[in-house]
Amino acid sequence: MAARRARRLLGSLCIALLLAQPAPAARSGSRSLLTGSLVRTFTPFYFLEEPQDVLSVRGAAVVMNCSAHCDPAPRIEWKKDGTFLNLVSDDRRQLLPDGSLLISSVVHSKHNKPDEGHYQCVATVDSLGTIVSRTAKLTVAGLPRFTSQPEPTAVPRGGSAVLSCDANADLAPFVRWEQDRQPVPLDQRVLQLPSGALVISNASDSDRGLYRCLLEGSAGPKYSDEAELTVLPEPEEPQPLTFLRQPSALSRLSGQSALFPCVATGFPTPSIRWTRNEEELLTEGSGRFQLLAGGSLEIRDVAEGDAGTFTCIAESGNDTAAAQAELTVQVPPEFLKRPANIYAHESMDIVFECEVTGKPTPTVKWVKNGDVVIPSDYFKIVKEHNLQVLGLVKSDEGFYQCIAENDVGNAQAGAQLIILDLAPATAGPLPSAPRDVVATLVSTRFIRLTWRPPVSDPQGDNLTYSIFYTKEGINRERVENTSRPGETQVMIQNLMPETVYVFRVVAQNRHGPGESSAPLKVATQPEVQLPGPAPNIRAYSSSPTSVTVTWETPLSGNGDIQNYKLYYMEKGQDTEQDVDVAGLSHTVTGLKKFTEYSFRVVAYNKHGPGVSTHDVVVRTLSDVPSAPPQNLTLEVRNSKSILLQWQPPPTGTHSGQITGYKIRYRKVSRKSDVTESVGGTQLSQLIEGLERGTEYSFRVAAMTVNGTGPATDWVSAETFESDLDETRVPEVPSSLHVRPLVTSIVVSWTPPENQNVVVRGYAIGYGIGSPHAQTIKVDYKQRYYTIENLDPSSHYVITLKAFNNVGEGIPLYESAVTRPHSVPDPSPMMPPVGVQASILSHDTIRITWADNSLPKNQKITDARYYTVRWKTNIPANTKYKTANATTLSYLVTGLKPNTLYEFSVMVTKGRRSSTWSMTAHGTTFELVPTSPPKDVTVVSKEGKPRTIIVNWQPPSEANGKITGYIIYYSTDVNAEIHDWVIEPVVGNRLTHQIQELTLDTPYYFKIQARNSKGMGPMSEAVQFRTPKASGSAGKGSRPVDLGPDYKPPLGGSNSPHGSPTSPLDSNMLLVIIVSVGVITIVVVVIVAVFCTRRTTSHQKKKRAACKSVNGSHKYKGNSKDVKPPDLWIHHERLELKPIDKSPDPNPIMTDTPIPRNSQDITPVDNSMDSNIHQRRNSYRGHESEDSMSTLAGRRGMRPKMMMPFDSQPPQPVISAHPIHSLDNPHHHFHSGSLASPTRSYLHHQPSPWPLGTALSHSDRANSTESVRNTPSTDTLPAPSAPPGTDHQDPEGSTGSYLGTAQEEDPAQGLPTAHVRPSHPLKSFAVPAVPPAGASYDPALPSTPLLTQQAPTHPVHSVKTASIGTLGRTRPPMPVVVPSAPDVQETTRMLEDSESTYEPDELTKEMAHLEGLMKDLNAITTA
16 A cells, blocks of 8 residues: 555655564664655664563562664663663662663562563664563462371272362472472372472372472472372272362363363272263374373373363263363464564555454554554454554654553564655756636545646646645645646545545646645535444243343434344344334243244434444243153063153254153053152163063153253063073174264174173274284173274274173174375365356346366355355344355345345365355345335315315335335225325425315325336325314305305306305306306307318318327328317306417427326227227326325316226226427327226226326416316216227337336237216217217327327327417316217227318417407406
């Protein structure tokens, strides 16, 4: 890093960075900086000898060695317990010429211990720096005293005796023994233990006498009491086996010796053997393990691998006793990597590396020139042990030392830092200051700076830049350099949040650095604060199947805690479960009995999950076992005893610690007489004292502290009539088999064929060339044995003999040659490379990789396997899941949708494993939401009782980005879902207003979310009753307030949500005027249309084809792009829409902030054989500021939208809205609602795109809201379809909608709609309505507002029309689209309908109608 930053800093100025030689191996050589700086070299400065730990006694002289090498010679000083010693006026302590410290007479008493402590040697060269040595401990032994003294002891001839003499621990090495006032010689038979005790084994008459121990000290020896040792003759009767001294736990440094005492007495004389971790330990020969006097074990040159449990097993006759102790091996700190010398320049960042090992794991601290480095913003400990120095200044120069320390020692290693001065600039012009330094991007931890080149070099192509920055008020600057010449921006990273930094930029050319820019102060952003870990997490078991977890409120930063998530997992499992908790405690139930579980808690605030707590482990309470023991077997031993053997209950059914087994047995002939026997935890029991030739039944039950569990079934066996023969030795075993391995041989056999002779055991002899070198005895039940610690490629002879109390039987011989020793592959395993994550679905990712250790064909021929691990990138999740694979790929399943995972792979072959590979990342595909929107609330808007506000939160399982919501509401909660009114809302909104509801009426609301994959489930219905009106609309009172923009419907038609707003008698005049106005309009329109029918045939042909902005529609012989308006008048409900006269063939409508409903109508051909249709149905929407509905204007009427959802494709939705200018070329809306009187409801297939309606620009500009106009169930005409226009998306065309175009299966049924037939529909361009029995299956809707190509057969455009006035809003009117005529008439009607319009005449008539409507509007508003 230092080299890279130096090259960036000086650029083409060419500095040379020299790496330092490793200390101390290369201290003899120094290197210098070649160019660009003043020549300076590293100075060898190190310790030749460092002080070591010393144990001394009071009054003795002590020398603490220390010498250091440097030129000039260093000055040596000493520290005791961190404080410098003043050796000038000290009589007892003086500095020797080589730097060592001499303490002439150690002073030590109970209250005055001036010399005991930690000493450190400090070497200083004034012009260079300071280094410190390792710390050495001086321990002074206390006053001699005995904690136990020898006592008179009697020992049988050939036995062992122990004479105690325990002194204080620090004086134990100074203990000596005397027999009859003469020193006791130590040999193979006599041993002095580390505690000071004396062990005499194989005692003889020469050992009797008076014994005493003495402590050697500076004031002379101190003697213990004398004790007599008496030697007795060998006993005639067996003596019980007891331990005189047992082993105790030891802790030793690697390289030291360890001695485990083990002395036993008894008759016959006990034999001692040792095991380590339950494996037999060979103590013969000249190995590191030696058996000393009495059976004690000595381990020489202890290694880290020797740690474990050592067991001393004493055997005397049929008695066996065992005692065990732990050996812990500790390793003082050792350096794996020492710091290296470093050259650097000011403002650079450097890192001193230091890698250490030891047991326990060492701690590391850094020292600069003898003073401890305190970590700060500029001195940081990175990667556990490395020291990073940021923004170097001249005073940072000197010697840095890495000091490692653990419980058993310490060590130090150092390196020198030299800060070079920059060479003076060469002759030539230097650049001026960079201009316009600004921060273009400021975040919490990084800032992007940009600037312009200096005035002196406006192009700046050959300039490099250095950016110097520091915290405000700090003089230590850091530097960041641009990566290439001419670059005028840089990203400064690793900054602190909410901190002011000062930046300046310096340009450099080939002559050197130029002027600095003016300082720029920039403050980083404050950081979003997530909750910390919950403090004081505790868990306790409240029953055998439940655990209660408690915790306290964590620090949450700038957001209150919203909830907690409690994670728990059974120990040994890898599946973690979680539960949401609102409070500070929770009881988890349904757990397994007497099973360990780990628990952790993560707090959530508005910013997300915080830091997880540490895991707390608790075991559920115990209970009685839930299952009986397994595999109960009976073995008749003789005529009076039967051996029971069994296995514990199945794992997971113990429900606690098994404390014993209860055995019940009885004679089969007398089932009522039951005897109980309670045994220990052993898995066998010999039942004795039984009657000869009698059948007994046995059953066994396991016990815990809570009671006895279920028992096994009764199992029966019959005792022998007579006992087996033991008057002679057993016969030869019937077979012997051997299986040789590299260093062991597995021996197996079968018992003698004659089963009437007692067999007590088997003797196995083996050796190279002879079977008599070693002998091992095993139990009579054993049928195989593994002989360990053999030599490879050696010929062994093995013998097997059965024996009993009479003696050994005839041997059986076998030979075997151990296998040759195979040399393990020394090359390390390389991790897999090229790890790739291929997303297959919402829950499956395939991981693939390559293995460079395989041949080029990547064929696996050995027993290697791969481990794949993965986890999510959620901060709270720190646990990996793993799986093994034997191929170069793995299919990870069961993942969460739309979640980022990281994967890595390692390879294992035998006992060798690689490190984890580089990580690969993959995000699973989205899935439809699997949970509904939550927290749905409905409130009334203040001051507007007919307006409500619906609020909700996104689904907890969104499984992708939410692109929209649909609000369903109805006054009947039990209504079919297609009878509910719907409101689409864009996905970035969580609130919505619905206006013009009926007062004092209960409404029910449901919300459904969708993402790019489809619709999620609906929420539960939420009820809300609108408030009552402030005053009644009774006689003589004011009408009910329906909002400031409310206007009564034309013709007196009432809102579906309301009732008539005034009595008939008070508004009779208004009704008459309105009726006259409507009749007048109808007459005028009929006259206008009649006039247009008189157009000459030549004019008809001219208008045979026309173009609209929605597409190019081809008819017979395409001619002029003229299209007349299509005017529909439906009794008192009237709406006129303008035709498009825009010269623009493809207007862009993407700025419409209203959800749109795209509809394609594909006509049936004349033969009705094909029914192919495509649908590109999408949605895009933005809501207005008050989040009002974009589907309904709700002025005086509120028609209900029918949106049923079943297996059919979606029906088009018709929206009617006022149009304010007949000349506006951009306001077109295609209504393609197709009806059939034969069906009672609309068919709709759930789709990822909600249906919407379009609203023109002028409507939005006049704040006119659109009306959702799916006809209500009131009487509506049976509509007949005008000649419909087919719009097919050209391939590759795109609309201004979100979502993805999908093709509809042509095999699906066509959509139909049903309305009750009523009065006929009057039309100027369409023939009469077909009979009610005629049905017509229309095609699917298409995407409007795009330039499209028509199919080859003739098609027509369907328009809706609306009458409006400029600058004044009108009540919206529903448009009822008629059903299509019979197919046979289609062609003729298409031709007729396209030849009956005169645009100029109709424009005049429309202008006249517009004037009439102004008058009518004035009347109705009055």
